[in-house]
Amino acid sequence: MAPGAGLRRKGLAGPGVGRLRRAWQEKHLVLFEPRYTPLVAAALCLAEVGVNHWVIHRVAYTEIDWKAYMDEVEGVVNGTLDYTQLKGDTGPLVYPAGFVYIFLALYYATSRGTNIRLAQYLFAALYLATLLLVFRIYSRTKKVPPYVFFFMCCASYRIHSIFILRLFNDPIAMAILFLAVNLFLEERWSWGCCFFSLAVSVKMNVLLFAPGLLFLLLWRFGLLGTIPKLSICALLQVALGLPFLLVNPVGYVSRSFDLGRQFLFKWTVNWRFLPEEVFQHRAFHLALLAAHVAALVLFALYRWHRPGESVLSLLRDPAERKTPPQPLTANQVVFVLFTSNFIGVCCSRSLHYQFYVWYFHTLPYLLWCTPAKKLAHLLKVLILGLVELSWNTYPSTVYSSVSLHVCHGIILLQLWYGTATSSEPHIPAPAQKASLPPKKTE
Numbered sequence: 001m002a003p004g005a006g007l008r009r010k011g012l013a014g015p016g017v018g019r020l021r022r023a024w025q026e027k028h029l030v031l032f033e034p035r036y037t038p039l040v041a042a043a044l045c046l047a048e049v050g051v052n053h054w055v056i057h058r059v060a061y062t063e064i065d066w067k068a069y070m071d072e073v074e075g076v077v078n079g080t081l082d083y084t085q086l087k088g089d090t091g092p093l094v095y096p097a098g099f100v101y102i103f104l105a106l107y108y109a110t111s112r113g114t115n116i117r118l119a120q121y122l123f124a125a126l127y128l129a130t131l132l133l134v135f136r137i138y139s140r141t142k143k144v145p146p147y148v149f150f151f152m153c154c155a156s157y158r159i160h161s162i163f164i165l166r167l168f169n170d171p172i173a174m175a176i177l178f179l180a181v182n183l184f185l186e187e188r189w190s191w192g193c194c195f196f197s198l199a200v201s202v203k204m205n206v207l208l209f210a211p212g213l214l215f216l217l218l219w220r221f222g223l224l225g226t227i228p229k230l231s232i233c234a235l236l237q238v239a240l241g242l243p244f245l246l247v248n249p250v251g252y253v254s255r256s257f258d259l260g261r262q263f264l265f266k267w268t269v270n271w272r273f274l275p276e277e278v279f280q281h282r283a284f285h286l287a288l289l290a291a292h293v294a295a296l297v298l299f300a301l302y303r304w305h306r307p308g309e310s311v312l313s314l315l316r317d318p319a320e321r322k323t324p325p326q327p328l329t330a331n332q333v334v335f336v337l338f339t340s341n342f343i344g345v346c347c348s349r350s351l352h353y354q355f356y357v358w359y360f361h362t363l364p365y366l367l368w369c370t371p372a373k374k375l376a377h378l379l380k381v382l383i384l385g386l387v388e389l390s391w392n393t394y395p396s397t398v399y400s401s402v403s404l405h406v407c408h409g410i411i412l413l414q415l416w417y418g419t420a421t422s423s424e425p426h427i428p429a430p431a432q433k434a435s436l437p438p439k440k441t442e
Contacts, residue, residue: 030146031145031146031147032145032146032147033145033146034138034139034141034142034143034144034145034146035142036146037135037138037139037142037144037146037149038135038139039146040146040147040149041131041132041135041138041139041146041149044131044135044149044150044153044154045128045131045132045135047153047154048127048128048131048153048154049128051153051154051160052124052127052128052160052164053124055160055164055165056117056120056121056124056164059165060165061116061120061165062165062166064166064168065088065090065166065167065168065169066113066116066119066166066167067088067089067113068088068089068090068091069088069103069106069113069167069169070088070103070107070112070113071087071088071089072086072087072088072093072100072103073100073103073104073107074107074112074113075087075093076100076104077104077107081243081244081246081247081248082244082247082248082251083244083247083248083251083252083255083256084248084251084255092255093255093256094255094256094258094261095169095202095203095204095256096200096201096202096203096204096237096240096241096256096257097201097240097241097243097244097252097256098198098199098200098201098202098240099169099201099202099203101240102169102172102202103169106119106122109122110122119167120164120165120167123163123164123167123171124163124164126163126171126172126175127160127163127164127171129175130171130174130175130178130361131153133175133178133179133181133182134152134178134361135149136182137178137181137182137185137330137334137365138364138365140185140330140334141330141331141334141365141369143331143365143368143369144364144365144368145368145377148364148368148380148381148384149364151364151381151384151385151388152360152361152363152364155388156360156388157392158353158356158360158388158391158392159356159357159360162353162354162356162357163357166354168354168357169202169203170203170205170354170355170357170358171357172202172203173199173200173202173203173205173206174199174206174357174358174361176195176198176199176202176206177195177196177199177206177209178361179195180192180193180194180195180196180199181333181334181337183195184216184333184337185330185333185334187327189217189220189221189229190228190229190232193213193217193229193230193232193233194232194233194236196209196213196233197232197233197234197236197237198236198240200233200237201236201237201240201241204256204257204259205355205358208340208341208343208344208345208358209337209340209341210340211296211300211340212304212336212337212338212339212340212341213337213340214226214230215300215304215314215336215340216328216332216333216336216337217229217230218314218315219306219314219328220318220327220328221318222314222315222316222317222318222320223314223315223316224317225317225318241256262280263349263350263352265279265280266395267350267352267353268350268351268352268396268401269350269351269352269353269355269356269390269391269396269400269401269404270348270350270351270396270401270404270405271349271350271401272395272396272397272398272400272401273398273401273402279350284349285349288347288348288349289347291347292343292344292347295343295346295347295412296340296343298416299339299340299343299415299416303339303415303416304335304336304339306323309321309322309323331369334365334369335365335369338359338362338365338366339366339415341358341359341362342359342362342366342408342411342412342415343412345358345359345408346408346409346412353391353394356391363384363387363411364384366411366415367380367383367384367411367414368380369415369418370414370415370417370418371418375410375414375418383407383410383411386403386404386406386407387404387407389403390403390404390407391404
């Protein structure tokens with residue numbers, strides 16, 4: 001006789017055992033079923049409130065760029081609008097005008113940059129807002145098991161440091177970028193382009209998403225429909241930079257959008273295993289640029305594009321294509337944008353420690369967007385751990401930088417050989433009744 005059979009016959013143990021079994025199954029599902037992402041996200045965000053408070057009060061703040069930021073915007077306060085004359089103790093101002101306005105607000109909010117504790121709390125709020133935006137993206141894509149978010153939140157020392165111990169501008173740019181991605185998922189393309197451009201105006205690294213965004217705009221609207229969206233991006237850049245463009249246009253453009261800027265070898269995280277002369281050589285930079293362009297073209301042709309159609313069909317109006325126009329799915333939007341950025345990170349001339357935030361929150365999606373059989377769950381978690389370890393090795397070593405490239409290579413190969421995009425229908429986040437008319441696309 002099976003254990004407990006007598007009790008079950010008497011009706012004593014059956015309901016209790018069944019409830020226990022169901023409770024255990026639900027507990028298991030909460031960690032592994034993507035549909036429970038909102039529940040896990042809420043718990044983690046509450047936990048992060050305590051973690052951030054503890055870090056602010058228990059871990060020493062380290063001055064790196066905050067004072068330089070304050071010096072740079074103080075020059076604007078004092079009436080200097082010539083970008084070539086704006087500088088801090090770490091060098092000249094090299095960020096676009098959006099950076100100036102945001103840090104000017106922080107300058108006044110923190111008593112001219114002297115109230116560091118308040119600045120840390122403001123960045124802690126930014127950290128939580130970023131998490132909410134990222135979790136909203138993951139809840140729409142339904143690809144990543146919720147247990148992975150524990151690694152994305154509380155487990156990353158480097159990300160907490162970038163936000164609340166270093167006060168870099170990189171997290172601000174990425175928070176605005178994730179807001180833009182959420183707008184794209186809602187089919188709010190005009191507003192999404194507006195906030196995308198705003199993110200670029202804080203730091204240029206957001207341009208790594210630009211090839212993917214251009215592809216999505218062409219896919220969704222065709223060439224003629226894409227031009228107004230790109231005009232929004234361009235006009236916002238002009239409007240933000242206008243006070244500085246009127247004084248010294250060449251100085252503003254050359255300083256804030258300097259694509260040829262040299263990086264110091266001592267800060268590199270990804271190329272430590274190279275000799276410094278190779279790291280600084282122009283031929284090496286051109287080779288990385290060629291690899292970047294080639295990878296983007298290959299992904300656009302064979303992984304982003306809808307099978308069975310010529311890529312030139314993207315230039316046509318969607319109504320004139322062979323395949324009837326359909327809204328993009330959440331996974332199509334996120335896959336294209338996140339892989340575009342990741343390819344750029346892999347081919348970067350140098351990655352500094354604060355650059356980790358450029359792609360940290362996208363790593364779970366990049367690892368789990370393909371079928372599990374392509375890469376075992378345990379190996380994916382191991383890759384997350386190795387990437388985190390590489391970014392937490394200071395100063396970087398030959399082994400840490402090689403390890404980082406190996407992890408990047410594995411992720412890139414998985415993205416290439418795995419499933420490119422999802423065929424699931426695009427469902428807007430707010431549930432709408434069937435009787436309501438469909439929402440118009442901007």
